[in-house]
Amino acid sequence: MSAAEWKKKCEDEWNLQGLPAPQSLDWKSVHEAKPFGRNLLKNSSPYGLSKDMAPPEPDLPEFPMRGPPIFQPEGDFTGWTTNIEVLPEDTSGIPAGVVICALPQFSWFTLEQTLDLKAEGLWDELLDEFQPEIVIQDWYEESQLHQSIYQLHVKLLGADKSTVISEHSVNPTEDLSIYSLTWKEVSHVFSGYGPGVRYIHFLHRVKNQFLNGFYATRFTGSSVIVKPLKSSS
Template sequence: MAALWQHRALSPAQPRPSWQVRFEDHWELRRRGVPPPKDPNWRALYALKPFQRNLLQNPNPEGLSTSEPAPPCPPKAPWMLLNPQGTFKGWQISTEPLPVGKEATLPHYSWSVKQQRIDLLAEGLWEELLDLYQPNITIMDWYENSKLASCVYQLHVQLLGTDQVTVIGEFHHVAQEGDQGGANKNWHHVSHVFERYSPGVRFVHFLHKTKDAESPSGYHRTRATDSSVSVQLRD
């Protein structure tokens, strides 16, 4: 693939633009054999820093730290659980009620669903890179073992084509803790790397579900934090 750069070599009378040099050298594109973009805006690409950064907006909307247990979550009314404004900007938020038993006794469970769709081209990646080189796309997330139920978390990620419907790659994780006892509510880590996927990927759809429970004392939540979608060039 290194040969693809040859036709862009400029004569001594036409020195390379400094932004192009900075971008190419910083990411070592030639050494890695990365095909160049067509008609690039090198300054914009350099500013976007498309590799190794988190492409999700507000990945830690509640300001929680995985280095220590999640602080107590005061019971709240359902409509107060998540505010789609402010720190949750960028997330599409919804609730999926779960079936209630015949006796309709508490607790009642529901999924809190947060999702984002990332436009990879808008984030500074380019078609030749995604179709020919296919950089790694890494997904990471942390969720609280709230012990509200045997399964308190799900993660569903899809690599989508231009039409935002065609699924080119996908990853699913359903937590099965099986332990509702005790007071230890540690953070659990989930990760996956998409490698050597088929050409055509243009979007990443990230969706996770965390379980909530309505009890006599109010609503209690399972929380997630430090969600991440990033792109890496291979060495």
């Protein structure tokens, strides 16, 4: 196919007519990269779970676990940079003189990725002038472990990877009086974010608990999708 034919194929497939693009743009490479409509995150469901099925019930151990506490959940976290923050035990609210046999020990499990938008097939003029919508979505488990079990921080970054052009954060508080064993959706659409965006930093944290066994807050279906729609200011 000729360059003009690859351009027309991209325009027809994603309705890109009139989008700003340099004459030198390699439309064949754009088509192969498929930057629109696909999830740019790698390994979006490392626990092997789907939002279309209810999260599995916690596996309650028959006997207390022996050995040191566990803070690392099981899963394939390829593609994610991970970190574990063990939180100090909370003894507030416990009356003086009470004998403490065991306290739950909580930890934050952080997972993050940085996406290179140009490496994913987008180009400068599109990002700076057209500013397509960037749709963020995530699903986390209603684990009931704590009032705060999930956090999300997404940043649109400049070419230096440090300049924050736009950002969105979520830190919900859970209602522990309601238990439905379901997935909770978190979503956001970046629009009118201004020129200069070249990278997306996606970070979320889920809280885990150890008390005679390990109990995780899991997530699934994390996604970052660029849509060929002009964002509004």
